[in-house]
Amino acid sequence: MTESTSNAATIDADEFAIQAQRILTELTANPDAQFRDGQLESIRDLVVGKKRVLVVQRTGWGKSAVYFVATRMLRATGTGPSLIISPLLALMRDQIAAAERAGVRAASLNSSNVTEWDTVLDDLRAGNLDVLLVSPERLNNPQFRDEVLPRLLAFLGLIVVDEAHCISDWGHDFRPDYRRIGHILAELPGNTPVLATTATANSRVVTDVAEQLGQHTTVVRGELARDSLRLGVLPGLDASARIAWLSSHLGDFTGSGIIYTLTVSAAEDITRILRDQGHEVRSYTGRTDAEERAELEQQLKDNRIKALVATSALGMGFDKPDLGFVIHIGAPASAVAYYQQVGRAGRATDSADVLLLPGAEDQEIWNYFATASMPSQTDANAVLQALAEADGPLSVARLETLVGTKRTRLQLLLKTLEVEDAVTKIKGGYISTGRGWTYDQERYEKVAAVRAAEAQAMLDYESTRECRMEFLIRQLDDPDPKPCGRCDNCAGAWWSAEISDENRQATAGTLHRIGLPIDPRSTWPSGMANIGVPLKGRIPAEELAAEGRAIARLSDLGQGQTLRSFLAPDAPDAEVPAQIGKWCLEVLGQWDWEIRPEVVVSVPSARRPATVRSLAANLASAGRLIDGGQLLQVHDHGTPDVNSAFRVKDLYDAFVVPPEVEEAVAGKAVLLVDDEVVSRWTMAIGARLLRQAGATAVLPFALALRA
Template identity: 85%
Template sequence: MTESTPTSAPAAGSPGAPDDFAIEAQRILAELTANPNAQFRDGQLESIRDLVQAKKRVLVVQRTGWGKSAVYFVATRMLRASGTGPSLIISPLLALMRDQIAAAERAGVRAASLNSSNVTEWDSVLEDLKAGNLDVLLVSPERLNNPQFRDEVLPQLLAFLGLIVVDEAHCISDWGHDFRPDYRRIGRILSELPHNTPVLATTATANSRVVADVAEQLGDDTTVVRGELARDSLRLGVLNGLDASARIAWLSAHLNDFTGSGIVYTLTVSAAEDITRMLREQGHEVRAYTGRTDAEERAELEQQLKDNRLKALVATSALGMGFDKPDLGFVVHLGAPSSAVAYYQQVGRAGRATDSADVLLLPGAEDEQIWEYFATASMPNQDDANAVLAALAEADGPLSVARLETLVGTKRSRLNLLLKTLEVEDAVSKVKGGYVSTGLGWTYDRDRYEKVAAVRAEEARAMLDYEATGQCRMEFLIRQLDDPDPQPCGRCDNCAGVWFSSEISDEQRQAAAGNLHKIGLPVEPRSTWPSGLANIGVPLKGRIPAEELAEEGRAIARLSDLGQGQTLRAFLAPDAPDAEVPGQIGKWCLEVLAQWDWNSRPEVVVSIPSNRRPGTVRSLAANLATAGRLVDGGELLQVGDHGTPDVNSAFRVKDLYEAFVVPPEVEEAVAGKSVLLVDDEVVSRWTMTVCARLLRRAGATSVLPFALALRA
């Protein structure tokens, strides 16, 4: 690995004046930018020359807005003109692909993509590629392991590629803030390339550890072009000490203080949806953008923001790398990301082509709990891996993910992550029809994952330090990225004084609190049994018969909610005592019941036995019966271990199927009656579904599930 310090190109007519190569590159840049006077930034022309003339491998670490895409589009034009094949750009997000294709068209580069949103166009895209009608093909890292693409398309493509581009290259590294297992395959692909195939990797968010790791995977002769990461246009600030309702009140009161349109980031999907609802009720033109937003709607929302038809998108990290709105006026975070590096990446969306953009962080007391949840959810597990490998070894052929779910007690999201890890480490192989075992086995690399966990914990501490620091905030962030020359920015709240108002009127606080503390969430009934239950000894399949269905239920709030969720989370915490429901939560229960527009008012209350909180659940049911003048029908009888909700749907139903029975006294109480079925939490909805089925089969005319909280 060699380091390259960017330098400005000499002026025409001076010693070392532009040669023919530089003049041609400049002409293409002018077309790309639609600006005849456009000039290369320090390091751009040098990178293009390394790729086109020297056929080198180059890692560019430059701030957002520096112009990394200009490097690969100008290089592609020049390589294609010299007779090479097309460029392959490996890009992580659909938003990034859409922006890159639009930029390619401006540069006179014919580009197309293969992604999950254009499946119907894949055949025509591949035909154009084979016919030489495309200059650039953009694919996601996941696409590299699609069996058809990997086995039929990629070998041909690698034979005549002119350039490979790995965008957001920090995703390659375990140490990067957004590591993705699929990126690990890229190193293997690069090792199979002809030696003279140029490779460009780009990122704006890599510290020295990540740079070294990525450069090693690219190859020993990689040139690193690294510039200063400070963003002169950004004015940073932190507003500490506000609780959830105060943060909402502040945002509602001050959102229009910000110039232009921007992004409001949250840590969870539920927070994004709840905040969007509350801001819209206050008259703000905002929309939610999360992992639940489908591809077509995402594209439309991105365009609305670019056209300034929205004041803001309220988004999770689903709107992150690659979203390109050069005049984005502000980024506000309600809740902090788990690392200063991730924070720098997200705030880098703002102020790319403006003199000034505002960036404000409003941390939450719940942030650290959310960080811990996501950190543990992404780590592989030896027991889960053993179960997957055993199932594959015993199979007669490939097993799909859906089939594996019925054979392994792992949730779909965790199973997919595990399979990716096993695949890139050669324990399994993805083939047509699913996955097969390679027979090589897999061992949990405890040392590696403990080191990664330690780095994540260190990054989290640094984020807390950022919130509390009295030093320059920009300097703090770029030090986390090992910037070669960190200097005070002179603009942030610590350098130049607080630039934002912290005022919130009593009326605004009350309005936000009232909106935030609206209670009563629907609990949608399960209507279909998981597939493959017969494979694990459960004689259920297909749609649940109408006479065995639960009605739509209710819960006070999600545990992740910003309002009642915080109180419920404390009361239901794993280390909290098994106590009766306190007065405030009891009042919320009665409010939910009073507002419930049920088809048939419940007549009997029945509780689900709880291993963890038997006193809470039983007293809740008894108190609801007294308050609502309902019959307390008692509780179901637990006759077997009902396991844990931290498994996939098929195994959850298996655990629950014979775990409960309806005792004679309960059967007598519910016969011909409408039943309120009570539990403390709803996690997967399968406990309520199975227990409602038992009560309906025992003669209940309807079953209405009720719980204190949704764990979602």
């Protein structure tokens, strides 16, 4: 990059402001753009003072402008690139787009672009990048930690810690991986500028984060009230009534928005019901792959859908300035977390609506997640003993079988043990450091007490008769809280609480209806050419699967319990029992397909061949369809426990369509069946092969969705 100045430290205040203003204009593409209070001062502290700065400002204030302008000015002095530690892929995508607008060359290393890492690292070494974005989890990737990070730290110009409240135990969204950042900062030269940013930190969190950043950290803190938001709470509805209300009134909300839920299954169920009732919505959860997330985010930004029904996976960093509304079906466990999520709305509009529909089950869900996130001495001892007795590193999957701890809890425990130096991650898995680990009862009791107080504050928010915005920003220790004059408590309810009988009946019917949709894959993972697979972009319409069906999720109550028992890893391979067969026919009978299938083809199964073949044969017989046989597997295709790019690589040439199957499917619609659907890539590849063989449509069908 080229700039007119050679050393920012020698520029007087006026010239510095002029150069910073020019870069801001390029960043925003707005010739009238002006710095907000605190922005230019923060940039000066970083570029000239080489300080450590913690910025606590409301969403939309422009924290990214600070680090991109600072990066441009630092790079002009000959410093190395900036390292931005950023928690979410959505945030990285938006930051890279913003960097390009500011003339900053940026790239990321994340789980969605594994195939591009070598190219990114080559560009970094060659000096072709101004900014590298990584997740906090990437800091402990063995290759990055051991090979890349030491060299990078030696010539960094700036470190940025985005969503810095995640560093603190007391923050509402503490993440163990963030605790590694403190070790990194301690190793930096004293004159390396550091910027930490957050919109959601109370005084306790601010103090904790500032201490971890180091002595003499400058804190820039502004008012947190959001004048554009109109807050409200609609209590007292059960689960079915909340969804019925949403279906009745979603169209009343201006523009497009986000509907937040507490669980993945709730997001998927609500999406299904709303779509059945004619609403253009999609689900967005931790199960949504990176490629789909990017596509869904863009659809929302372009107002091509009314809403994303999302878990907290859609949160920090998602940037749609004109987002019109945020609705919560179930309350987050913290008023601070709630403030952060509703802050997605109304950044660049005069008005945006925010409504909470709390549920009786909320506290039970909060307790579950709070318990799951806390480490256990018993679990830690079991992990450390298993590692000590092993001949080499153990993967998470292997540890799961040895210690009897569920995958999510085990992964959180391993992160805690890593940052506290009891285990380390190397290629192939985890090994013990031999240092042991002791449960810090006093610290975790204090954290639990803070969590309980946060949960009570959320309940108090639901029932308060005071201004809701004032209540929220008091939770964040805003220095000057005032009534907003807009919320339901200040100005009266601004929504209708009525629910039509039609919506009540339709919602109840859908909730109790058997069968779940299997959304087809629509886009190939990025970077496939880098690993030898010639697939890219959108899947062509002539190779695309149609929407499919499954009986239930394995995690569901009711049918899910029966399916989970039948399909358990240690259960025998057996023909589909009568009760499950009956459910299959119910699902097929209710399926509103555009094209009725004429042929049944099965996916070959190494684990449960009798189950899958009996399913295909029985469906063909009961539905008077042609049993077209099964695809031919020509080599092993691994497991679904890898990212999408490598899953597609494993599946790409694993199957072929035998001549007899090709003859059966030519010119016909096909029902493609399997026992379980996990990643949906097997169905995508199978559909592609069958469509290429002449099938007019391919409709996936499975007993269960693994969840």
